[in-house]
Structure formats: structure tokens, C-alpha cells
Amino acid sequence: MIWPAAIVLILIIALIFRLGLLMYAMYTLLGVLLLSRYLTHRWAASLQATRECNRLAAEEGDEIAVIITIENTGNLPIPWVMVEDLIPREALVYLPPRLGVTGPRMKLTHLWPRSKRAIRYQLKCNRRGYYQLGPLVLETGDLFGLHRQFRVLTEPQFLLVMPEVIPLTGYAISSKRPIGEVRMTYRLYEDPTRISGVRAYQEGDSLNRIHWRATARTGVLHSKIYEPSTVAGTTILLDFHKDSHEQRHEPRRSELAITAAASIANAVTLMGQQVGMITNGRDAADRIRTEGWASDWRTRESAQVAAGVRETSDRLRPIVIGTRRGGDQLTQILEMLARLELTDGLSLTQTILETSSRMPRDATVIAILAQVTSEIAIALGMLRRRGLVVVAILNIFDITGFADAAGPLIAEGIETRQLESEESVAEICAAYWLR
Incomplete structure (x- = not known):
């Protein structure tokens, strides 16, 4: 708003003092400003974008391919557009970073009428985590830099990188020993659908506990042994x-x-x-559900801040x-x-x-x-x-x-x-x- 106000003020002064050349210059500059604002709004409104990831669940060490497709749906060429697919700062600050980026995540390009352009980059999953990919921030404006317009396109996607699992030494899969010596305190609760063995009949055993096949084979009463319903x-x-x-x-x-x-x-x-x-x-998914994400940022800086992670937590569960x-x-x-x-x-x-x-x-x-x-x-x-x-x-x-x-x-x-x-x-x- 400063530029138009200054031009109008200079134009009034030129009219008062009958400065014809200055009036012509101010008329021209005012026209350029209005035309630049109009074209910038038209260009920004014509931009559409999509993001495609080959998968959103990965293991440590995997690579994820990301394709950003930008489309100009209007009838006017767009001389320049700055594209940036946001990734939280916390995923990029360490060495090596949690997510390694190969390829242009930010790119300056142009678009002809009714045309598309694809931007490809890859993410290397160096560490487990839950990462927000996006939203996509686009910036365009006139050739003189007098007016700029920002658009936030594509909802963010969330990449889940599973933690590393190391096989533990010194145990057998067939072993039923738990970690440590655990006494079965609730063995009275048994699962009658799971038979773990047979023993000799004891006084007080119910009829449905008797193992009739073993009894018929040996001629001596035998009873079933059930696995406890509570396991270590x-x-x-x-x-x-x-x-x-x-x-x-x-x-x-x-x-x-x-x-x-x-x-x-x-x-x-x-x-x-x-x-x-x-x-x-803190569950990252719970944090995102609580904090949400906005989609009406006016600058790239505000979008980057919103895509970051809040430092404090009021979760008391x-x-x-x-x-x-x-x-x-x-x-x-x-x-x-x-x-x-x-x-x-x-x-x-x-x-x-x-x-x-x-x-x-x-x-x-x-x-x-x-x-x-x-x-x-x-x-x-x-x-x-x-x-x-x-x-x-x-x-x-x-x-x-x-x-x-x-x-x-x-x-x-x-x-x-x-x-x-x-x-x-x-x-x-x-x-x-x-x-």
C-alpha cells in the first residue's frame, strides 16, 4: 500500500505545479502497478499442484520417491514461480539428517498456458520417525518485483519410518521361557480349548477333564492338562x-x-x-491431531513455522x-x-x-x-x-x-x-x- 499512496501523492503535487512529464511518469507507474497486481493474482489463481509418494511407510535405509506436479490452468504464461515442498526443520538439522534429500525440493521455474511441470526428489530414511511432507508453497509475482502472491497447495502427507529391529542373541524361537523368572500367579484360570498334556487322574477331576482316548488305550484313568489363560x-x-x-x-x-x-x-x-x-x-500423530495445520499462510516463513514441531507439550496422559x-x-x-x-x-x-x-x-x-x-x-x-x-x-x-x-x-x-x-x-x- 505504500507504493500506490506515494504515487498518488506525487501525482497530486505534479497536477498542482503543472509538471507534465512527472504526471506522465506517475500515470505510467500507477498503470504498471495495477497491471502487475492483476496479473499476479491471475497467475496465482491459475496454479494447481499435486504430490505423489511411492509409499508412506518405510524402514530405516529406504528411499522414498516424491513427484510434485505443477499445472497452469490459465490462458496466460507464468514467467516465474518458486516452488518449495516443506519438510520440518527437525528432520534436516542433524548430521546425518533424519531425512536425506536428493534432488530439488525447492525450484524456480516458469509455465506456459495450459502446461504442467514435474519436480522430482528422493528422501533417504536415515532414522525412524513420523514426518510431515508438505504442504507445498508456491510464490509468483510480476517481473519488476512490485507485487508477490503466495499459495499453499496440496494437503500434507505423513511418512512413517519404522524403527530398526536388531535380532537378539541367545534365545530360541521355540523356547517358552519368558524374560526373567516369573511365577504364574493366576494358573487357576485355564483355557479348556488348549491342551498342553496328559496326567494321571486325581480325585476331584471333573468328567469333562478326563482324556478318554488315553484312558481307553492304557486302561487307567487320565486327565487333560490345560494351558493357563494368563501367560508370561x-x-x-x-x-x-x-x-x-x-x-x-x-x-x-x-x-x-x-x-x-x-x-x-x-x-x-x-x-x-x-x-x-x-x-x-509424545505421539507425533496425536500432536498433529491436536495442533492441526493451517492452509492460508501469506508468506513462506509462516508456512515453515507452522510445519515445525512445537517445543512444549501439555499432554498429561x-x-x-x-x-x-x-x-x-x-x-x-x-x-x-x-x-x-x-x-x-x-x-x-x-x-x-x-x-x-x-x-x-x-x-x-x-x-x-x-x-x-x-x-x-x-x-x-x-x-x-x-x-x-x-x-x-x-x-x-x-x-x-x-x-x-x-x-x-x-x-x-x-x-x-x-x-x-x-x-x-x-x-x-x-x-x-x-x-
């Missing part, structure tokens, strides 16, 4: 609070914790045992995936681990107090910790005194720090293991499966 397994308790992870060790230590949790969940599932997860982290068996259960846990983000919400102590009633007593609690405070040690000790088997995996790389953190846990009678590096993930639970 594991509940993974993952501390993902920001204050528990030193910034100088990030994102290495938090990603190592995710890899360990995913690997343990995979191994327990292969053993046919139940597995669940409790964490105080833990993430709980109930301890159950099945392949779908593992998929749910891995997808949640892929989306998990560090948060400043509930502390681990608050999470334990909130969810202790939902931890089955016949499943070992494996707590993956990056820091141990007296409150955390007391809370885990409370679980052990309630009859749960608790094992702590300390995500600490140096032996001195591990010894200092393990002390309060050992005092509570909790067995501890050190998660030193990615190489140690494969053997972190070997002792439990080998004994």
Missing part, C-alpha cells in the same frame, strides 16, 4: 522425558532406547509371549499399549515407537503411579532408563514389592555413570543391565534367555 511376557516401560536425556547426547541415546525397545518387543513376540508398552513420550499377544500387537508397538517424540509432560515416576494398576503381574517389567533418580528407584521398587518382576536397562554409555545410576536400583532389589551402544542391544537380554 513383558511390559516395556520406556522413559522418554526430555529432562532424562542430556542434550549433548541427543539424538543418539533416545534413538538407542527406541531400538532396544523395538528389538525386545520383536523377540518376545517371536517367543509367543505377550508384550506391551508404557511410555511418557501416558501412552499405554496393553500387554497382549499376537503379530498385530507387535505392529502397534513398532508404529508407536516410530512416532514417539521426547516430551516435557509426565515424569517417569508420575507415569508409573498412573499406570501401575494396568501392569499384569505375570509379565516382567523391563524399564529402559536414561537417568535414575531416587524417585524413579522408589517407584520401580514399589512395583517389585507388589509382586512384579522388574528389570532395568540403563541407557548409559560410560561405566562410571552406569555404576552411579545402578546403585539406587540395586538397593531396591532391581536387577540392572547396561545399554552401552547399538552393538550391545543384541546381547542386552541374552542372560535372561540363556538361563
Whole structure:
């Protein structure tokens, strides 16, 4: 609005003082401004765009192909248009970045009437996560730079990169031993559809429990043995609070914790045992549902800010995936681990107090910790005194720090293991499966 006001003011002065050449120049400049504004609006309104990804679920190390197609639906040529497909800054800042970009994600081009242009680039999935691709921001304007117009096109798409799963050393798939020594406290509840063996008849056995074929074959009464309806397994308790992870060790230590949790969940599932997860982290999908995304930004800067990640979280509910068996259960846990983000919400102590009633007593609690405070040690000790088997995996790389953190846990009678590096993930639970 400054340019038109200045031109009108100069034009009035020229009329008052009868400055013909200046009046002609101002008339011409005013006409150029109006024409530029009109053409810019026409060009921006004629732009359409689509985004295509060959897939939106990937593993670490996979490459994703992205094709952006821009179309000029109008009858006028567009001399220039700046195209940028937004990706959150958090996915690009580390070395190596979470998402490696190959090809032009931002490009300056032109479009003839009724024409299309394709822009192709690739994403290398270097680290697990839940990434927002887009929206697409387009900028165009007149040749003199007097007026510019921004458009935000295409709804964002979301790429889910699953965490790395490392095969654990020292266990057999056929083994039915759970992690740790777990006493079956509810064996009275048996599943009559699953027969695990045959034993001699005991006084008081009901008729429907008698194994008639074995009785007929041996001439002696035999009874069926049923599998208990409650099975041993594991509940993974993952501390993902920001204050528990030193910034100088990030994102290495938090990603190592995710890899360990995913690997343990995979191994327990292969053993046919139940597995669940409790964490105080933040679900990226839940954050996006809560915060949403706008589609009416006026500048590229505002679009980039909106595509970023909010630093604080007011979520005061833990993430709980109930301890159950099945392949779908593992998929749910891995997808949640892929989306998990560090948060400043509930502390681990608050999470334990909130969810202790939902931890089955016949499943070992494996707590993956990056820091141990007296409150955390007391809370885990409370679980052990309630009859749960608790094992702590300390995500600490140096032996001195591990010894200092393990002390309060050992005092509570909790067995501890050190998660030193990615190489140690494969053997972190070997002792439990080998004994």
C-alpha cells in the first residue's frame, strides 16, 4: 500500500505545479502497478499442484520417491514461480539428517498456458520417525518485483519410518521361557480349548477333564492338562522425558532406547509371549491431531513455522499399549515407537503411579532408563514389592555413570543391565534367555 499512496501523492503535487512529464511518469507507474497486481493474482489463481509418494511407510535405509506436479490452468504464461515442498526443520538439522534429500525440493521455474511441470526428489530414511511432507508453497509475482502472491497447495502427507529391529542373541524361537523368572500367579484360570498334556487322574477331576482316548488305550484313568489363560511376557516401560536425556547426547541415546525397545518387543513376540508398552513420550500423530495445520499462510516463513514441531507439550496422559499377544500387537508397538517424540509432560515416576494398576503381574517389567533418580528407584521398587518382576536397562554409555545410576536400583532389589551402544542391544537380554 505504500507504493500506490506515494504515487498518488506525487501525482497530486505534479497536477498542482503543472509538471507534465512527472504526471506522465506517475500515470505510467500507477498503470504498471495495477497491471502487475492483476496479473499476479491471475497467475496465482491459475496454479494447481499435486504430490505423489511411492509409499508412506518405510524402514530405516529406504528411499522414498516424491513427484510434485505443477499445472497452469490459465490462458496466460507464468514467467516465474518458486516452488518449495516443506519438510520440518527437525528432520534436516542433524548430521546425518533424519531425512536425506536428493534432488530439488525447492525450484524456480516458469509455465506456459495450459502446461504442467514435474519436480522430482528422493528422501533417504536415515532414522525412524513420523514426518510431515508438505504442504507445498508456491510464490509468483510480476517481473519488476512490485507485487508477490503466495499459495499453499496440496494437503500434507505423513511418512512413517519404522524403527530398526536388531535380532537378539541367545534365545530360541521355540523356547517358552519368558524374560526373567516369573511365577504364574493366576494358573487357576485355564483355557479348556488348549491342551498342553496328559496326567494321571486325581480325585476331584471333573468328567469333562478326563482324556478318554488315553484312558481307553492304557486302561487307567487320565486327565487333560490345560494351558493357563494368563501367560508370561513383558511390559516395556520406556522413559522418554526430555529432562532424562542430556542434550549433548541427543539424538543418539533416545534413538538407542527406541531400538532396544523395538528389538525386545520383536523377540518376545517371536517367543509367543505377550508384550506391551508404557511410555511418557509424545505421539507425533496425536500432536498433529491436536495442533492441526493451517492452509492460508501469506508468506513462506509462516508456512515453515507452522510445519515445525512445537517445543512444549501439555499432554498429561501416558501412552499405554496393553500387554497382549499376537503379530498385530507387535505392529502397534513398532508404529508407536516410530512416532514417539521426547516430551516435557509426565515424569517417569508420575507415569508409573498412573499406570501401575494396568501392569499384569505375570509379565516382567523391563524399564529402559536414561537417568535414575531416587524417585524413579522408589517407584520401580514399589512395583517389585507388589509382586512384579522388574528389570532395568540403563541407557548409559560410560561405566562410571552406569555404576552411579545402578546403585539406587540395586538397593531396591532391581536387577540392572547396561545399554552401552547399538552393538550391545543384541546381547542386552541374552542372560535372561540363556538361563
